[in-house]
Amino acid sequence: MQIKSMYKQKKKYTISIFVIAILIALILFTFRGKTNKISYELAPITLGDIQSVVQATGTVQPVETVDVGTQISGRIEELYFDYNSKVEKGQLIALMDSDTYEANKLEAQASVASCISDIETANTTLEKARLDYNRALELVKDDLIAKSEVDSYRATYKKAIASVAQSKARLRQARASLKRAEINLNYTRIYSPVSGVVTMKNVEKGQTVAASYQTPSIAKIAKDLTDMQVEANIDEADIGNIKEGQKAIFDVDSYPDLKFEGIVSQLRLSPVNNNNVVTYTVVIKVKNKDKKLLPGMTANINIILQEKKNVKCVPNAAFRFRPQETEIKSKGFIGFMGRKHFKNMTDSSQQNGDGAVVHLLVKGKPIPYGVKIGITDGINTELISDLEVGSPIIVGINLPPDQK
Numbered sequence: 001m002q003i004k005s006m007y008k009q010k011k012k013y014t015i016s017i018f019v020i021a022i023l024i025a026l027i028l029f030t031f032r033g034k035t036n037k038i039s040y041e042l043a044p045i046t047l048g049d050i051q052s053v054v055q056a057t058g059t060v061q062p063v064e065t066v067d068v069g070t071q072i073s074g075r076i077e078e079l080y081f082d083y084n085s086k087v088e089k090g091q092l093i094a095l096m097d098s099d100t101y102e103a104n105k106l107e108a109q110a111s112v113a114s115c116i117s118d119i120e121t122a123n124t125t126l127e128k129a130r131l132d133y134n135r136a137l138e139l140v141k142d143d144l145i146a147k148s149e150v151d152s153y154r155a156t157y158k159k160a161i162a163s164v165a166q167s168k169a170r171l172r173q174a175r176a177s178l179k180r181a182e183i184n185l186n187y188t189r190i191y192s193p194v195s196g197v198v199t200m201k202n203v204e205k206g207q208t209v210a211a212s213y214q215t216p217s218i219a220k221i222a223k224d225l226t227d228m229q230v231e232a233n234i235d236e237a238d239i240g241n242i243k244e245g246q247k248a249i250f251d252v253d254s255y256p257d258l259k260f261e262g263i264v265s266q267l268r269l270s271p272v273n274n275n276n277v278v279t280y281t282v283v284i285k286v287k288n289k290d291k292k293l294l295p296g297m298t299a300n301i302n303i304i305l306q307e308k309k310n311v312k313c314v315p316n317a318a319f320r321f322r323p324q325e326t327e328i329k330s331k332g333f334i335g336f337m338g339r340k341h342f343k344n345m346t347d348s349s350q351q352n353g354d355g356a357v358v359h360l361l362v363k364g365k366p367i368p369y370g371v372k373i374g375i376t377d378g379i380n381t382e383l384i385s386d387l388e389v390g391s392p393i394i395v396g397i398n399l400p401p402d403q404k
Helices: 002-035 099-141 147-186 325-329 331-351
Strands: 039-044 046-062 065-069 074-079 092-096 189-191 196-201 217-222 227-235 247-252 255-274 277-287 298-315 355-362 365-376 380-384 392-398
Touching (some): 046 365, 092 217, 227 298, 277 298, 298 365
Antiparallel strands (some): 039 392, 046 227, 046 298, 065 217, 074 092, 092 189, 196 217, 247 298, 255 277, 298 380, 355 365, 355 392, 365 380
């Protein structure tokens, strides 16, 4: 009896282990089935504003900058400006050493005076030669002098006329030299050609500048810092979309939370080739009434090509989604697709140049749906379709671990 009881107990123990093993297997199978199930990331169709833009970088510059230079060589004796100095048109801003140029002027004046004296002497000689020649003409009539003497007096007279002309020419030359000396002397006093703000100071007091080959720059003056411009570098692939009058929005690193608005005012036709990358310069005019924009700031620019408000929007990721190959070949996916959806996809996405395909999640399966699209901002795209706002669109897929 004892052996029989032990046998029954052992049989119950074996059955219990078997049942537990079956339960564990069922749990593992259920868990594996859940973890291997494909899930999809969804995003709803929303209403919003979309801007189609061209992005670029550029540099903030004054609209008009004048480079003030000196036309003569010499030592800077005085400077009457500094960085950020406000100057008026005609204001004296620098003084150069004038001793040499004053001496040149005095020398030129003396040369003029000498030429005037030479003319007076030449005129006196001319008058005497004229009288001698006329007297000789009277004497030769009575045969009192030989004709050869008359010829000699005539030659002397003509020589005196030429001498007067030569003296007058030297006087004109001396006066030109005097004028040049006066101009150079005036160049020692440098005046501001415009009213504005000094943005660059290139010399210091006591420095010697040389103007032998080019005009040395002593300062740069921005005419008006309330009107600025951004010179943007636009890639050749985008330049065809840029037109004068388009609105541009940009920010600068100094004020990351502020947006500045401008208008495209010029498209320069001269290309810039940098390491085989061709860009074009586009000028954007912007108001700077509060003077927050400073010359040289880097601008991050969005030039608005098109803008639409309160339109259906879908993330661009929806157009990049493609179902898995196993799902496309499955009988349930192909069978459920139906003629309506297939026709919609074919007509819109293949025949229309502005068409695309999104996928709806219907009964756990991705269904392709052909739609027309409008402008894009790089993140969202305008959706032209009968799909309602709020409809979930597949934008991604989560694969089970064994399929990654």
